[in-house]
Amino acid sequence: MIALTVVTVTLVIMLCVLAYRLATYALPFMVALGAARYAYGTGASLIGAVLAGLVAAAVSFGILAFLFAAARAPILRVIVAVIFAAPATVAGYALVHSAAAEIVPSPIWHQLFSVISAIAVGISALARLAALLSSGSR
16 A cells, blocks of 8 residues: 555656646647648648648747747847747646546635746746757757
8 A cells, every 4th residue: 555655646746747847838739730620620641730730849849949049138039938838837737637526625825826836837837948058949
């Protein structure tokens, strides 16, 4: 029983770390998903839809990285980083909101934990993206 509890807690922690790291790339994922759904809906095969999604994700990441590198004004860099980190904030909120639905009985605390998580994931995604994109622009 104790071993099962330890394994469960370990897996939950690993999933949280994975979700935290992948939330940074929420915008390219959302663009890829939209492009893949559109391609599949217009008659492309499954492989074609996956390829269209991968290309759309790479292009969206490349465009934002280029805009971040080309922008010299700090406010423009912040705007590009916020555009990139906004879906990560939504993903952080949705992750905790759905995971804590059964754990936290109070709706007020449920929302509070979800909002705190959204803020934390948004700020961390903003910091990770700024570090990632600024190191690539030098």
